[in-house]
Amino acid sequence: MAPILKLENLTRYFAALAAVKDVSFEIEPGGLVGLIGPNGAGKTTLLSLVAGSLKPTSGKIEFEGRNLAGAKSFQAVRAGVARTHQIPKPFRTMTVRENVEVGLRFGRREKAAGATKKAEEFLDMVGIAALARRPAFLLSVGDLKRLELARALAARPTLLLCDEICSGLTETESGLILRLLCDIRRAGTTILYVEHNLRAIMSVCDPVIVMNYGQKLAEGPPTAVQNDPSVIEAYIGKKAMI
Amino acid sequence: MSAADFLNLFIAAVLLAGVYAAMSVGMTIIYGVMKIVNLAHAGFLMLGAYFVFEAYDRFKIDPLLGVLLAFPVFFLLGMGVHWLLVRRIATSDQPTLTSLLLLFGVWLVLQNLGYLIWGNSDRAILTPRTLSSIEIGPISFPTIRLAVFVVAVASLVGLEFVLHKTWFGRSVRALMQNKEAGQIVGVNVNRTAQIAFGVGIAFAGAAGGLLAMLYSFNPDFGASFQLRAFVIIVLGGLESFGGVAVGSLILALAETFVILILPASYQPAIAFSLLVVALIVLPEGIAGLWAKRRRWA
Amino acid sequence: MGQEAAVGVKDGGGNAGSSSVSRFVSVVAPLLLLASLAAVPLVGPGPNIVRLLFMTLTLVTASVGWNLIGGFAGQISFGFAVFYGLGAYTTALSINGGIPPAIAFLLGAVVAAVASLLIGLPTFRLKGPYFAIATIGVSEAVRVVMMNVPFTGGASGYRIIDKTRFVQSHHYYTALVLAALAVGISILVRRSKLGLALTAIREDQDAASDLGVNPFIAKLAVHALAAALAAAAGGVYARYSLFIDPDGVFAFRNGIAILLMPIIGGVGTIWGPVIGAFVYGLIHEEVVANFPQAHLLIFGSLLILIILFEPGGVMGLLQKFLRFVRARSSVGSHS
Numbered sequence: 001m002a003p004i005l006k007l008e009n010l011t012r013y014f015a016a017l018a019a020v021k022d023v024s025f026e027i028e029p030g031g032l033v034g035l036i037g038p039n040g041a042g043k044t045t046l047l048s049l050v051a052g053s054l055k056p057t058s059g060k061i062e063f064e065g066r067n068l069a070g071a072k073s074f075q076a077v078r079a080g081v082a083r084t085h086q087i088p089k090p091f092r093t094m095t096v097r098e099n100v101e102v103g104l105r106f107g108r109r110e111k112a113a114g115a116t117k118k119a120e121e122f123l124d125m126v127g128i129a130a131l132a133r134r135p136a137f138l139l140s141v142g143d144l145k146r147l148e149l150a151r152a153l154a155a156r157p158t159l160l161l162c163d164e165i166c167s168g169l170t171e172t173e174s175g176l177i178l179r180l181l182c183d184i185r186r187a188g189t190t191i192l193y194v195e196h197n198l199r200a201i202m203s204v205c206d207p208v209i210v211m212n213y214g215q216k217l218a219e220g221p222p223t224a225v226q227n228d229p230s231v232i233e234a235y236i237g238k239k240a241m242i
Numbered sequence: 243m244s245a246a247d248f249l250n251l252f253i254a255a256v257l258l259a260g261v262y263a264a265m266s267v268g269m270t271i272i273y274g275v276m277k278i279v280n281l282a283h284a285g286f287l288m289l290g291a292y293f294v295f296e297a298y299d300r301f302k303i304d305p306l307l308g309v310l311l312a313f314p315v316f317f318l319l320g321m322g323v324h325w326l327l328v329r330r331i332a333t334s335d336q337p338t339l340t341s342l343l344l345l346f347g348v349w350l351v352l353q354n355l356g357y358l359i360w361g362n363s364d365r366a367i368l369t370p371r372t373l374s375s376i377e378i379g380p381i382s383f384p385t386i387r388l389a390v391f392v393v394a395v396a397s398l399v400g401l402e403f404v405l406h407k408t409w410f411g412r413s414v415r416a417l418m419q420n421k422e423a424g425q426i427v428g429v430n431v432n433r434t435a436q437i438a439f440g441v442g443i444a445f446a447g448a449a450g451g452l453l454a455m456l457y458s459f460n461p462d463f464g465a466s467f468q469l470r471a472f473v474i475i476v477l478g479g480l481e482s483f484g485g486v487a488v489g490s491l492i493l494a495l496a497e498t499f500v501i502l503i504l505p506a507s508y509q510p511a512i513a514f515s516l517l518v519v520a521l522i523v524l525p526e527g528i529a530g531l532w533a534k535r536r537r538w539a
Numbered sequence: 540m541g542q543e544a545a546v547g548v549k550d551g552g553g554n555a556g557s558s559s560v561s562r563f564v565s566v567v568a569p570l571l572l573l574a575s576l577a578a579v580p581l582v583g584p585g586p587n588i589v590r591l592l593f594m595t596l597t598l599v600t601a602s603v604g605w606n607l608i609g610g611f612a613g614q615i616s617f618g619f620a621v622f623y624g625l626g627a628y629t630t631a632l633s634i635n636g637g638i639p640p641a642i643a644f645l646l647g648a649v650v651a652a653v654a655s656l657l658i659g660l661p662t663f664r665l666k667g668p669y670f671a672i673a674t675i676g677v678s679e680a681v682r683v684v685m686m687n688v689p690f691t692g693g694a695s696g697y698r699i700i701d702k703t704r705f706v707q708s709h710h711y712y713t714a715l716v717l718a719a720l721a722v723g724i725s726i727l728v729r730r731s732k733l734g735l736a737l738t739a740i741r742e743d744q745d746a747a748s749d750l751g752v753n754p755f756i757a758k759l760a761v762h763a764l765a766a767a768l769a770a771a772a773g774g775v776y777a778r779y780s781l782f783i784d785p786d787g788v789f790a791f792r793n794g795i796a797i798l799l800m801p802i803i804g805g806v807g808t809i810w811g812p813v814i815g816a817f818v819y820g821l822i823h824e825e826v827v828a829n830f831p832q833a834h835l836l837i838f839g840s841l842l843i844l845i846i847l848f849e850p851g852g853v854m855g856l857l858q859k860f861l862r863f864v865r866a867r868s869s870v871g872s873h874s
Contacts, residue, residue: 053749077751089746091739102739105732106751155751279668330847339615342671343802344846350795350839358832469679472672514680521673522661 002065004029004190005050005159010059012049019045021214022059027159027192032185034205034222035194038234042214043194044086047161050192051083052076063159077107082157086164086194088144090136096123097132099147100154107155122150127176141168149177153184160184162193166200178204202226210234246380251498253381257391259487259494261452264394266471266478266486267401268445273475274418275438276333278341283471284464285352286443290316290450291459292360295367305367309393309451313444320443323348324436356461366458390452397448401441402483414438466513473517492516569722569810576715580708589707593779595820596714597772602800602812603721604768607728607761609798610807613741614663614758615671618678619769620794621658622651626770627777627788628691631699634778640713644774651770652763659762663755675791682789696784699777710779717775721768725809728761737761741807769797796823799838802845805854814853
């Protein structure tokens with residue numbers, strides 16, 4: 001089966017600093033791939049590159065066979081790639097529901113009719129349906145994270161890029177979100193999931209990719225990655241969490 | 243064109259660049275520390291011009307001395323404006339519409355005050371220095387331009403000293419790079435912002451005085467220079483002092499040498515065109531290019 | 540959004556009674572306003588009042604137009620004098636060329652829309668303050684060019700030879716229809732998909748793009764619409780005054796005025812620009828009559844006060860007042 005996403009030597013510099021350097025990997029369709037690494041490893045930069053929010057300095061990004069490198073993010077959305085943001089970026093003066101409507105009407109397969117109803121479905125999926133009419137600037141961080149997910153899902157992506165969607169949520173809420181990700185994946189959406197909560201990643205993702213200093217350290221099933229010496233070294237002291 | 247002519251033009255451009263740099267550096271400081279585009283800069287240039295003029299006209303104070311006096315006077319004025327108005331609006335890491343409009347309002351008010359106090363006739367500062375020049379071989383320096391250049395450069399050197407050798411200067415540089423980190427290590431943001439605003443206005447006032455020694459002026463005076471300041475800091479990258487120097491030089495050279503090609507009435511258009519070109523081609527200014535260049539090192 | 544947006548009042552789920560009242564108000568009030576404005580020339584208040592209202596109505600059109608790009612999309616342009624002036628000159632040239640006035644206004648709008656694309660293509664890539672600065676530069680550049688172009692009379696201006704008899708009410712009703720059209724367009728944009736995109740762009744352009752909004756097309760489209768309206772206003776003015784010059788129509792202070800009006804009234808709302816235009820028009824008239832030398836001082840101070848104390852302008856004050864009233868009345872009903 002052809003990979004849905006293929007990265008080849010993807011590199012991005014900020015002045016003299018290589019935030020992402022020569023990263024290559026493939027994602028199979030229907031996969032739930034985890035991306036972990038210490039702070040500053042370049043995970044969010046990588047997501048931004050795939051999503052089109054940033055332009056790569058060099059390297060290839062192939063999505064469903066099409067070259068996506070250099071595409072702007074709205075073009076990537078049209079192609080079927082949507083992302084959430086590590087630090088939520090809500091449309092502050094709009095209501096929660098209107099936020100989702102933006103994703104709904106400008107993502108793929110937009111239809112105006114029934115947008116309000118459909119938007120509330122997405123809110124329901126992530127568990128914030130009760131907040132539909134509230135202005136977004138009043139939401140807590142956890143709720144904003146869930147809004148990010150609802151918004152991105154409303155754009156009907158084939159590949160969903162999640163950036164630390166569980167940080168700021170309680171155990172119960174995280175569990176709900178993880179189960180939701182599994183449901184989405186079963187329904188056919190591929191997911192690339194960046195997370196700091198190692199237990200969450202290891203419980204649902206396969207394979208797991210580890211990054212550090214902008215480069216790919218390891219890749220493989222969770223158990224293999226956990227026991228990879230270079231990974232342990234990068235996470236010294238964190239092994240106790242797993 | 244002979245070598246001597248070329249050299250004369252070149253020197254004239256360099257002398258002009260010095261003043262332009264002094265004129266623009268005030269906006270750079272304010273933008274760097276507070277992310278505020280000071281649209282009132284023109285107003286303070288104008289006030290500086292009249293300040294030096296009045297000092298000379300009424301009190302017979304030498305204009306160069308007037309410029310030096312302008313520094314502390316406008317520093318206090320700037321701090322006052324900050325205390326009265328600027329500190330009341332929220333600032334963020336991105337320039338805000340609010341700050342833009344607030345200072346725009348201040349400019350409108352200053353312009354009108356200028357008209358009310360001094361009327362709209364042109365003034366000029368004429369001293370014996372204005373018409374003399376110094377000759378070294380085939381090259382002649384108009385004395386006034388030389389004097390203005392020296393004062394401008396001296397003040398910029400003074401600024402560099404303050405920025406690198408004093409606590410205030412370090413705070414400013416810290417805030418310019420990262421406001422939150424600066425706060426965490428103990429920089430008093432509000433105090434630094436107030437002082438930075440004062441310094442920015444001080445340079446605006448003093449530069450206005452310097453420019454008044456070179457050109458005639460009326461209350462509309464600041465506008466065309468403000469535009470030039472925009473060009474310079476856009477060319478230079480809005481937050482880089484080195485960029486201001488480079489930008490000033492480029493603009494001064496362009497304006498000086500374009501006389502060889504186009505009639506003088508098109509000179510204002512030079513600044514406009516450079517501005518548009520700079521904005522389109524160099525969105526991060528020359529400083530951006532400089533930063534990128536380091537990657538290959 | 541809908542009706543509440545029309546009044547600029549957000550009804551966050553208040554009781555049903557007040558929401559239907561506000562719906563009633565938001566439909567009836569504008570119609571009443573329109574009717575009373577239409578009736579003005581018929582009651583014979585004198586040519587000066589009619590002239591004042593005429594000018595104000597052209598300002599409404601320009602103000603509502605600017606608000607589309609400056610208020611809805613959040614792109615602050617200081618250079619709308621360009622479009623006003625282009626509309627004025629295009630209309631003037633067309634009328635002198637024998638073209639009927641309605642077509643002349645339309646031509647002006649088209650020319651301005653094309654110009655807006657030329658200006659927008661390079662400048663909309665710029666972030667906030669850079670864009671504002673660029674618009675200042677463009678505005679002044681065009682004025683300088685127009686001062687020197689001999690074909691349109693250069694600095695001495697251009698005269699329209701209008702063969703028809705001057706009937707003041709014709710001009711007045713033209714301005715009124717145009718203003719009503721502008722407000723109608725504004726409401727339509729607000730409720731449309733484009734309106735949703737613009738709000739998203741205003742709040743966070745990158746996030747909007749990350750959800751599939753093409754910010755460039757959206758901004759260019761609304762910029763063209765805004766420019767067309769400002770140009771139409773300029774054209775209507777030109778036909779009335781029969782003489783235009785670069786220092787008049789392309790003046791930077793025109794761009795300031797066009798920007799100031801929506802801010803005074805409430806930037807980003809539907810009726811804010813309308814209110815702002817009326818406030819500005821009246822103050823302007825008073826100031827020019829009695830304190831011509833304090834013109835900039837008054838407007839500058841007004842701008843400062845608004846920014847410091849009520850950035851939402853008149854509409855913002857109105858919202859606060861209505862919230863206060865609603866809070867008082869609900870307290871009363873519980874006792």
